Amino acid sequence: MNRNALRLSLACVATFAGVIFLFKDDGAGIGTQVPVPVQPGAGASAPPLASITMVRTDPPPLLATPPRADAAAEASNDQMNSSLMSPYSSDADARAAAIGDLDDATATPQSLSVLEQTVRFDEVSRNRILAVDLLRRLAQHGDESGRTAALLHLALADADPNVVTNARDALRAVEH
């Protein structure tokens, strides 16, 4: 073997070693790209991510004392605590179902308390929309105390435009 042939062999070995080094950590195979962590909803056609905690104005309280948890709310909490056995997909769905179970013809202090808690504090806007809609139906059956209308006015301050639109249309329906 002459000296040039030896040098060429060494070059080939070096090249081969370089290629091996390049791919030595690529266990998934050639061409596999390093995955970038992406949260659900962050895809090209998915909704953008934002904090689920709402930034909302805090209107003055409607009740002299903070709303106490009534039977319906407690039932809802029970459902939350036993979510493993719950028929609902999520705690939010259980809260929505609890709203749906309220009588839509007669407002009671308990149901108004649930609705006020929902309008004020439920982080899922769908649930606040459901509460606003139930308030509309209750108000249309009569609102002597003015509390359902007051809660609808409260919803006008919501951070979600869908809730505001629903509250505004509800007030129009009630006031006409």
Place this chain on the structure above:
Amino acid sequence: MKRFLAFAAAAAVTVTSTAMADGFHHHRTSDFGVEVERLARIQSLEFFGVFAPLGESSTLSLSAAAADANPAALISVAPGLRVKIVSAAAALTPNIDQLVLWPNASQPTHIIACNEQGSGQIGVQRIDLKTGVPETIISSGLTSCDPGRVTAWGTLVVGEENGTNGRLFEILDPLHTSNVTVPAAGFGASSDPAHVVGRPALGQFAFEGLGILPNGVVYLTDENRPGGGGLGNPGGAFVKFIPTTLWTGGTITSLAQSPWASGSLYGMRLGRNGGNTDVGQGNQIGRGVWVEITGTAPINLRAAASTLKLTSFYRPEDMTVDPEVLAAGNVRVCGTNTGQDIPDSTPNGDNNWGEVYCVTDGTVAAASDVSVTSGINTASIPEFHPLVLGNPDFGMPDNIDIQPGTGNFLLNEDGEGALYPTPRNNDIWDCLDDGDDTDTLSDGCIKVMTLNDLTAESTGGIFDASGRHYYVSIQHNITGHGVILDVTGWR
């Protein structure tokens, strides 16, 4: 010097090779998957019959006043499609799930609808397609009426999605049967037993998917989530009922003539290796066996599924028979396992977006045979494969129908988009079947409709025989009453 030059040459070759390899590894200018999605969009007219797909899901949530003023606005559709209102009557029940075109899909005069409420509410209504006026067929007794189908022998079948209390009922002459009450539980007589009867021979679980063959063989799914009654318990099973006497044609004049009066039940258990012993968790795909389910009617099918180690899925929902495969004398039914699309921004987020699947079962003749050896029906072999896998934009598929003419699958999403950090509406997706490519998956999907009501879901979407009318219910929408729409304009 010569030695130095040789080393430099070797290093140059190494660097060049490295650079080439690096280019191979990182210098792609496009994403192939994105390219496939782009192709589906730009060819949407050819493959999906719409001018363009929809992009983002709607984030709008109409008020009751706005929706009542224009119920068609409850849904936005892809360019080219149009929305007409079939009914938004105040008397239309609010939780309409599956829809049936009566007397058939070719010349329907009515839609018959299952209302998914409690036993004290109306269970089944018929809606005149010309006037939109609803009338009540079953006034009470049904809990969570969900599935509905026309049978080949001329009856209507409806079912309850009601755990192990779920029942199937057959209705004869539903246009002239009104205000019937059925028992809230069990199989006692209805108030009109000549026109409405329960079918204990088909067992009990949470009925949702019904894939009925013309001879009376029917595939059934249990809308059950895993873990019910205890950690590790199975989800919903896939069951087949074979009538004692197969239906051979014509229509019946008495419910006693129905092929569903008696028959035998079999459960799908995937895994054939090792003498059908590779079964259980870890095997949810491929070929399996039909395990005979024995007992006295009505059999608790959910309990049987657990005992017999049937393959289970995450909340199986609607199902449809592939008419093209059926016309060729074979069986293929496709359905949805809805999963659990709770966003991972919540503590119990699963990111299980569900799937669409298809099950083949050989020829109709083999699928209808009852050759049982050692508790296994050996006449046919069920084979399960996924068709569409869910994703964050397409979660929890529920109702399914195949569009006549195209063979495309229309899928109603029943997801939890309302719980997402930016709430989004449920959509309706249009998916191609699998083509001649190597895999067994759908060749592509596009979004063709999106709701404008965060409190609602679309349900029961069903085509007429022409494939040009797609009827769909906007269930539990903000108006408080039912809304059924007719989406046309398919090219």
